[in-house]
Amino acid sequence: MTHQDYELHIGTPSVEDYRRLREIAGLSPKSQQAAEKGLPNTLYAATIRHQAGATVAMGRVVGDNGCFYQIVDIAVDPSHQGKGLGKVIVSSLIDFVNAEAPDGAYVSLIADGPARYLYAKFGFEPVMPESIGMAFRVQRS
Numbered sequence: 001m002t003h004q005d006y007e008l009h010i011g012t013p014s015v016e017d018y019r020r021l022r023e024i025a026g027l028s029p030k031s032q033q034a035a036e037k038g039l040p041n042t043l044y045a046a047t048i049r050h051q052a053g054a055t056v057a058m059g060r061v062v063g064d065n066g067c068f069y070q071i072v073d074i075a076v077d078p079s080h081q082g083k084g085l086g087k088v089i090v091s092s093l094i095d096f097v098n099a100e101a102p103d104g105a106y107v108s109l110i111a112d113g114p115a116r117y118l119y120a121k122f123g124f125e126p127v128m129p130e131s132i133g134m135a136f137r138v139q140r141s
Helices: 015-024 032-041 085-100 115-120
Strands: 006-010 044-050 055-063 068-076 106-109
Touching (some): 006 085, 015 032, 015 055, 015 068, 044 085, 055 085, 068 085
Parallel strands (some): 068 106
Antiparallel strands (some): 044 055, 055 068
């Protein structure tokens, strides 16, 4: 960790911390219902707390715990960015996957903007042009 005021915690963030960090870090918002339903399905998560208080960074691993793993929800509070917290989170997630995933497991993520440079340091490579990431959002009225 880059500073003694930060502490890494292994465990899923609270619904409140999850929703707050996604919003302030510029990720798409998630409803209370979605967070309450999704977070218990986390395979592994790491958070960072500042001065044993507020959660200022997070990341999760989701998947089937065998063939496929996806790294999601990497978020750092903007007022704490530039201190290596994202790297600490991703490193923790990768350590979990390397320790737990069987040989041949596929680990993926969606890299937004310059975050791809951080993920490349951990061995992630673009899948284009052989593959293209695709997605859709469920929209309920």
